[in-house]
Amino acid sequence: MTRTRLLLALALLALAGSADAQAVRCGSKLISRGDPATKLREYCGEPDSIHSHTEERGLFVHGRFYPSFVEEVLVEDWTYNFGPSKLMRRVRVVDGIVTEIALLGYGYDYPDP
DSSP, X not given: OHHHHHHHHHHHHHHXXXXXXXXXXXXXXXXXXXXXXXXXXXXXXXXXXXXXXXXXXXXXXXXXXXXXXXXXXXXXXXXXXXXXXXXXXXXXXXXXXXXXXXXXXXXXXOOOO
């Protein structure tokens, strides 16, 4: 029984490295999916890194989906490092809107210059 619990605990820890988060807290402010990137930048500051690319998707107009019309959107992954005692966050921003927040491993200290 103990071995089973140990294996279960290890499996949960492995999954925690890339777990999906509902929100990211920056000080006393909270950012959630659906928030604009301008709010994210205002509350959390500049990210430690931004990786961007474009994707094609079907067109949405006034809540209706038109799969035969394709638009190109900017997709950015913003990474925030909150230091070695807190988990880092990766925030996906699609076309200026927060669409996904993921927990990463613990952050790190920056080397002294």
